[in-house]
Structure formats: C-alpha cells, structure tokens
Amino acid sequence: MNDLNIHFEFYRGGxxxxxxxxxxxxxxxxxxxxxHFPVSEFIPGIRGVDIEILWRKFYQLYEVLKKPSHTEEEISKFEEDVKNWVRTFCRPTIGQMNSATSIPGLYRKEDVTPYMHMLTMHVPYCMRQLKEKGLSLRLFSTSSIEKKNHNQVKLFFRGTTMGGGKKKLPVVYDILVFENRQIFYLINNIPNEITYKNITI
Structure with missing residues (x-):
C-alpha cells in the first residue's frame, strides 16, 4: 500500500x-x-491472477464510462464487456475441485450486487439515451443519492430500528412514511421543530 501511496491500516475498534x-x-x-494493487501476490495461484485481471478490467470499464462522448460501437462493446465481466466475476470452479486441472472460481453468484445489475442491464441503455442528447454519464454524480442512503441508514438502522426493530412492518415502510411526512411539512410550510418560548405574565 505504501508503494501505491495509499494510507491503509487495520486497527482495533472501540x-x-x-x-x-x-x-x-x-x-x-x-x-x-x-x-495497481498486486492481488496475485496475496492470493496464490491462477485464482489470484484471475482476480487481479478481473479488477483491472473493471477499471477499464470505469474509464469508458468517464469518456465525454461515446459512439454506438463503443456502447455496444461496453455492454458486451460488462456482461462478460459479471459472468467472470461469478465464474464457478471448473473441473474437479482441488485437482491439478481445475480452474478455481472467483466469487459467488450471491456476491453480485444491485450496482452490478444496474451496470449491465441499465447503464448501456442510459448511455444510448444520453448520446442522443449529446450528453454522457460523466456529467452526472450519484453523490447525493449515496448521501441520502447514508442518512437513511444512520437514521433508521443505528437509531430507531436497530436490528430490524420491534415492528412487523419493514424498515422501508418507516423510511417512506418519514420522507412523506417531511415532504408534507415542506409543501405546507409547517415547521418540523417546536420552539419553546417562556411567556411571563
């Protein structure tokens, strides 16, 4: 990590x-x-090499997304490459496990995230739609969505519904009710805080 000029450490929590x-x-x-991280130096054998290649390819896909414009051919290639990337990501072990001829798997299918689904099934469509308008994905940021997600997790999982809470309704229901209430207060100009004032008579 020092070679990459990245500060990283493990430490005991409080x-x-x-x-x-x-x-x-x-x-x-x-x-x-x-x-640049040399995964193959930490995970032995062909599996380490394959994981290193997998994440290098992910970086290449990321670089494609950052381009200011895309041709239809580039979008089609991206669509094909990203689907192949996910297939490689969840590649199972091929052959008899632990035999000399087996090709070890990389990750489990359960490790595929909703972000990967978006990347493969929806991002190419968005790229085509933006291309028609002379735009590209690099003009957009998800930081506000990530911030909202962070705030919701902080509010509902660390606060009111830790461990799922005691209610029978799902946490998502609580989040939607809370947000609807906030929107109602905003539209109707209702303060969401009470200010106490002492009145001397």
Missing amino acids: SARGNWNWTSLMGPDKKKMLQ
Missing part, C-alpha cells in the same frame, strides 16, 4: 469485543487499488 476495523478508501485511492 467496542468491548475489540473487533478489527480498517481504513475506508476514498475515490482516488480506490482507483489506484483497481489499477
């Missing part, structure tokens, strides 16, 4: 259990990791 935590990497450091 909990009574003394669980281990680690440094959160920000955007530029994540990109450096994707580009």
Whole structure:
C-alpha cells in the first residue's frame, strides 16, 4: 500500500469485543487499488491472477464510462464487456475441485450486487439515451443519492430500528412514511421543530 501511496491500516475498534476495523478508501485511492494493487501476490495461484485481471478490467470499464462522448460501437462493446465481466466475476470452479486441472472460481453468484445489475442491464441503455442528447454519464454524480442512503441508514438502522426493530412492518415502510411526512411539512410550510418560548405574565 505504501508503494501505491495509499494510507491503509487495520486497527482495533472501540467496542468491548475489540473487533478489527480498517481504513475506508476514498475515490482516488480506490482507483489506484483497481489499477495497481498486486492481488496475485496475496492470493496464490491462477485464482489470484484471475482476480487481479478481473479488477483491472473493471477499471477499464470505469474509464469508458468517464469518456465525454461515446459512439454506438463503443456502447455496444461496453455492454458486451460488462456482461462478460459479471459472468467472470461469478465464474464457478471448473473441473474437479482441488485437482491439478481445475480452474478455481472467483466469487459467488450471491456476491453480485444491485450496482452490478444496474451496470449491465441499465447503464448501456442510459448511455444510448444520453448520446442522443449529446450528453454522457460523466456529467452526472450519484453523490447525493449515496448521501441520502447514508442518512437513511444512520437514521433508521443505528437509531430507531436497530436490528430490524420491534415492528412487523419493514424498515422501508418507516423510511417512506418519514420522507412523506417531511415532504408534507415542506409543501405546507409547517415547521418540523417546536420552539419553546417562556411567556411571563
């Protein structure tokens, strides 16, 4: 990590259990990791090499998304490449496990995230729609959505519904009710805080 000029460390958390935590990497450091981290030096054999190649290819896909404009051919190639990337990501072990001729799998199908689904099934469509308007994805940011997600998790999982809460309704219901209430207050100019005032008589 020092060679990549990235600060990263494991440290004991402040909990009574003394669980281990680690440094959160920000955007530029994540990109450096994707580009340069030598996974194959830490995961032995062909699996380590394949994982390293997998994440290098992901970085290449990311670079395509950052381009200011795309041709239809580039979008079609991106669509094909990103689907192949997900297939490689969840490639199972091929052959008899632990035999000399087996090709080890990489990740489980359960590890595929909604972000990967979006990347493969929806982003190429969005790229085509934006291309028609002379735009590209690099003009947009998801930071506001990520911030909203962070606030919701903080409010509902660390606060009111830790561990799922005691209610029978799902947490998503509570989130929607809370947001609807906030919107109602905003539209009707109703303060969502009460200010106490002492009146001397």
